[in-house]
Amino acid sequence: MNNPLNRQIALYPLLKTLSDLPGVSGAEGPVRDLIAQEVHRYADKMWVDALGNLIVLKKGDSSSTKRVAVMAHMDEVGLVVSGADDKGFLKIKSAGGIIPNILVAQRMKVGPDGIPGIIGYKPVHLQSQEERNKSAKMDEIFVDIGAKTEEEALNKAPLGTAVSFDREMKFAGEPPAVVPEDGGLPETGRLTGKAFDDRVGCLAIIALLRGERLPYDLYAVFTVQEEVGLRGAPTAAWAIQPDMALILESTVADDLPREEDLSPTTRLGEGPAITVSDRASIADPRLLRYFLAKAEETQIPLQIKQPGVGGTDGRAVQLTRAGVPVAILAVPSRYIHSPVSLIDLRDVHNLLRLLEAALPDMPAALQMKR
Amino acid sequence: MQGKALLRELSQSFGISGRERPVREKIITAIEPLVDEISVDAMGNIIALKHGEASRRGEEPPGTLLLTAHMDEIGLIVSGFRQGFLRIRNVGGFDRKTLLGQEVIIHGQRPLHGVIGLRPPHVSKDDRVPEMKDILVDVGFSSDEEARTLVHIGDPITLNASFLELLNDKVAGKAFDDRACVTAIIEALRLLQGYKHQWDVVFLAAVQEEVGLKGSTTGGYTVNPDLGIALDVGFAQQPGVEKQALPAGEGPVLAIGPQFHTPLTDALQEVARQWGLSYHKEVITGRSGTDAWALQIIRSGIPTALVALSLLNMHSVVEAIQWQDVEATARWMALFAASLTAESKEALSIALPAGIEEGNRP
Numbered sequence: 001m002n003n004p005l006n007r008q009i010a011l012y013p014l015l016k017t018l019s020d021l022p023g024v025s026g027a028e029g030p031v032r033d034l035i036a037q038e039v040h041r042y043a044d045k046m047w048v049d050a051l052g053n054l055i056v057l058k059k060g061d062s063s064s065t066k067r068v069a070v071m072a073h074m075d076e077v078g079l080v081v082s083g084a085d086d087k088g089f090l091k092i093k094s095a096g097g098i099i100p101n102i103l104v105a106q107r108m109k110v111g112p113d114g115i116p117g118i119i120g121y122k123p124v125h126l127q128s129q130e131e132r133n134k135s136a137k138m139d140e141i142f143v144d145i146g147a148k149t150e151e152e153a154l155n156k157a158p159l160g161t162a163v164s165f166d167r168e169m170k171f172a173g174e175p176p177a178v179v180p181e182d183g184g185l186p187e188t189g190r191l192t193g194k195a196f197d198d199r200v201g202c203l204a205i206i207a208l209l210r211g212e213r214l215p216y217d218l219y220a221v222f223t224v225q226e227e228v229g230l231r232g233a234p235t236a237a238w239a240i241q242p243d244m245a246l247i248l249e250s251t252v253a254d255d256l257p258r259e260e261d262l263s264p265t266t267r268l269g270e271g272p273a274i275t276v277s278d279r280a281s282i283a284d285p286r287l288l289r290y291f292l293a294k295a296e297e298t299q300i301p302l303q304i305k306q307p308g309v310g311g312t313d314g315r316a317v318q319l320t321r322a323g324v325p326v327a328i329l330a331v332p333s334r335y336i337h338s339p340v341s342l343i344d345l346r347d348v349h350n351l352l353r354l355l356e357a358a359l360p361d362m363p364a365a366l367q368m369k370r
Numbered sequence: 371m372q373g374k375a376l377l378r379e380l381s382q383s384f385g386i387s388g389r390e391r392p393v394r395e396k397i398i399t400a401i402e403p404l405v406d407e408i409s410v411d412a413m414g415n416i417i418a419l420k421h422g423e424a425s426r427r428g429e430e431p432p433g434t435l436l437l438t439a440h441m442d443e444i445g446l447i448v449s450g451f452r453q454g455f456l457r458i459r460n461v462g463g464f465d466r467k468t469l470l471g472q473e474v475i476i477h478g479q480r481p482l483h484g485v486i487g488l489r490p491p492h493v494s495k496d497d498r499v500p501e502m503k504d505i506l507v508d509v510g511f512s513s514d515e516e517a518r519t520l521v522h523i524g525d526p527i528t529l530n531a532s533f534l535e536l537l538n539d540k541v542a543g544k545a546f547d548d549r550a551c552v553t554a555i556i557e558a559l560r561l562l563q564g565y566k567h568q569w570d571v572v573f574l575a576a577v578q579e580e581v582g583l584k585g586s587t588t589g590g591y592t593v594n595p596d597l598g599i600a601l602d603v604g605f606a607q608q609p610g611v612e613k614q615a616l617p618a619g620e621g622p623v624l625a626i627g628p629q630f631h632t633p634l635t636d637a638l639q640e641v642a643r644q645w646g647l648s649y650h651k652e653v654i655t656g657r658s659g660t661d662a663w664a665l666q667i668i669r670s671g672i673p674t675a676l677v678a679l680s681l682l683n684m685h686s687v688v689e690a691i692q693w694q695d696v697e698a699t700a701r702w703m704a705l706f707a708a709s710l711t712a713e714s715k716e717a718l719s720i721a722l723p724a725g726i727e728e729g730n731r732p
Contacts, residue, residue: 089609097491101499105468105686107534107542116534118542118690120683122610124465125659135497136467142609144682144690146536156537166532167473172510173482174520190510192473192485254493257453257506265493269512310492334508335487338471342485342508 010183011203014038015191015348018199019169022109024078025095025228027162028052029112031074035202035222042209053236054222058209066216066363069242069324070208071233071313072201072249073226076194077337079108079143079163084154088147090117092163093138096227100136102338107166108143110157117143117163165339169193172342185345190268194339198226200331201248204351214360226313230280233313237320244287244325244366246359247314248351250343251275251305253332263306266332269344271301272351275328280311281318284325290365291327294358301350305330325366329354372560374541374693376400378533380549384477386445386461387581389526390414393441393545397552397575404559405573415589416441416575420559422568431570432712436595436672437558437703438586438661439551439602440579443544444685446507446527448476454511456484456521459502462580466499468686473530474507478521483530484509531687539693540618546689548579550679550696551601557700558707565708569596579661586661590668596715597634597673599706600662601699603689604652604678618680619692621648622699627655629666631673633718638675641706647698652678673718677702 023031032054040046045057054074060066077096084090090110108117119141124132143163147153157163169191176189205220219240225231237245251273255264266273274291275283295302314326331351334342371379379400385393397416398408405418424431444462451457456476470488475481484507488494507527511517533543555573562571572593576585579602590598605611606618616623624638642649654676657663662676679699682690722728 085609087607087609099488099491099494099497101467102471102488104465104470105683105688106471107532107688116536116542118534118536118683118688120608120688120690121465121467121686122608123605123684123686124463124468125684126605126611126614127465132465133499135499140610144536144540144542144608146538146540148538152537170473170483172484172508174480192483192510252490252492254489256487256489257455263493335471335485335490336492337490338488340471340473340485340487342487342510344510 011185015203016169019193019195022164024162024164025075025225028074028224039209052224053232056220058218060216061213064216066243069219069245071221073198073223077227081157081161084150088149088153089142100138103141104136108163109166110163111161117145165194167194167339189345192342196333196341196343197250197336200250204248230316233316237317245317247312247328249330250333251330253334265309270303273303273305273330275305277307278310280315286365286368287327298357300354377553381543384528386526387442387578390577413588414577415585418573420571422570433569433596433715435569436572436598437555438574440548440576444580448525451514451517454513455506474527475530476527478525529687542688542690544687547603554696554699558703561704567708569710571707583664586664590665598665599675601677602660603681606680606682608682616650623650623652623678625654625676634673634675641709
């Protein structure tokens with residue numbers, strides 16, 4: 001199927017760059033700089049607010065006075081340096097939800113210069129049977145950059161230095177047989193990388209900005225600090241005062257083989273997922289119905305995220321000023337908040353197709369009964 | 371290729387126990403210019419001979435020194451399928467925590483990238499470490515049928531991890547156990563190009579150490595050396611391992627204990643003393659868990675020593691060493707090989723008390 005938003009845009013290398021760049025909450029600079037470079041020529045206005053959110057206005061064709069915010073977060077979960085021991089091992093705290101077991105034996109990038117670091121752990125040979133079955137604890141996690149002393153370690157990585165996973169995006173399994181020569185996203189294939197949550201949302205917004213003008217003023221917002229408590233989104237939404245907002249995310253796909261039949265939240269390859277409600281917000285019923293109807297009409301796969309899991313910037317935007325109607329669309333991803341998250345390219349394409357089909361008339365949704 | 375670049379090359383090569391061909395080929399390429407004869411035995415061991423001065427003249431060498439390190443790495447093997455995911459078994463000992471969040475390469479018809487994930491905190495409050503039987507490799511297949519077209523039961527899986535240079539000459543990567551020691555021996559052979567040594571020196575790059583010291587058992591039998599030194603990694607000090615280990619970066623570690631031939635360990639120390647080489651000593655009284663254990667009891671017994679490189683995070687993809695320890699080990703081994711003379715064999719044997727004649731050996 002033809003996908004206008006993927007045309008003439010080298011989205012594949014862009015997604016790789018976005019996923020590979022370090023951008024732990026509070027240290028989103030490299031991601032923000034890249035996005036600003038990618039979108040400035042499509043912007044009628046672009047600014048960075050006090051918290052570091054990147055806000056881009058693409059004016060409408062003046063047929064509508066509505067303002068619509070489309071938002072994705074730039075930050076990823078990671079670590080922050082909190083000290084060093086006398087042998088030069090960096091102590092850390094987590095930024096965002098990370099299970100300590102995932103950190104054991106990882107390669108990391110430390111600070112803006114990407115100093116290589118490793119997270120070691122007591123060798124298995126020296127662990128008791130009990131220790132082998134016991135999960136790692138955050139206070140057992142140290143980042144080793146090769147420093148010999150506390151002073152050297154903190155000189156190279158002062159307190160507050162962000163530490164991100166070191167991982168290059170790549171195809172899981174066989175790369176697709178057909179890879180577009182212009183750098184477009186292949187139609188199929190599954191990708192693994194560290195920060196699809198939420199760089200895939202950022203990618204979709206970049207594609208939107210490069211697309212046709214919409215009837216209304218489109219405010220593209222790349223937020224900071226989502227993973228540490230939805231800090232960036234409220235200030236951006238306050239400044240924009242949107243009539244409605246669409247959050248583009250990457251969400252939990254828990255469709256793994258298991259003994260019991262538990263909720264998969266979403267499944268890979270069955271289309272983007274729309275949120276009815278999660279732990280943080282309840283979607284605007286009109287926008288929800290609108291997207292479901294559009295998907296049905298255009299035969300674009302769209303799955304409903306099983307309620308009760310996760311939370312997004314949607315909550316913060318919804319509660320801005322006197323309130324904002326919000327919808328949330330997400331690309332399902334296995335193993336989010338780890339360096340090996342895994343997405344299906346068909347879901348990315350179907351998100352782009354749905355945006356193409358549904359965005360022009362989105363303000364009309366608010367005319368419907370609640 | 372030499373030095374750190376050689377360690378990088380070997381670390382990045384594949385070769386789980388019993389499936390060592392890729393790394394074996396890399397080692398052979400590296401040693402070809404440094405030795406006189408290379409053979410590969412039935413198990414897949416590399417046996418490489420560098421002639422001493424006597425052999426070079428066509429005479430019987432006064433002795434043969436064996437230096438051995440193992441080329442195999444711990445890894446995984448495909449044991450089945452489940453809804454398109456791969457079931458796995460471990461080859462060698464893993465801390466299961468070190469598998470979570472890792473990339474792997476499945477070596478089937480074509481190499482394929484896969485991952486070992488972990489359910490995210492949003493849906494998992496489970497803080498146990500998953501059992502091996504519940505750890506699956508995700509290659510992105512939608513069904514077992516699709517998986518079976520490219521992957522077969524028994525295909526080896528290696529962990530995929532880059533080689534990192536940290537500060538202060540510390541390096542990190544996978545399979546430093548024991549390819550850091552393979553590198554040290556190759557560097558020793560390189561140093562020996564410039565030395566006149568009387569004894570023949572044999573490098574045994576052994577297979578299947580991680581599954582029970584198997585390669586050295588047969589390789590040692592074939593070589594039947596007069597002296598043998600096994601080189602393997604030992605535990606370095608790191609968080610959580612303060613007391614049971616020695617610091618990395620202060621030279622190699624010489625094992626002392628019942629299994630380690632006293633005259634040989636003394637001779638190694640004498641060479642270190644002569645040349646001012648620094649090293650640590652560590653007492654090991656039981657199983658060393660290294661090829662030294664196998665070598666010692668081959669045929670009628672081989673005088674065996676164990677030299678260890680201090681390694682952090684053993685059996686993970688972020689094994690780390692101080693590079694200078696590799697260079698120091700290479701230098702020590704080369705100087706020791708060159709120190710051996712026509713008298714050394716007798717000097718280093720355990721003798722009967724003076725005045726008592728030795729009878730005929732069976």
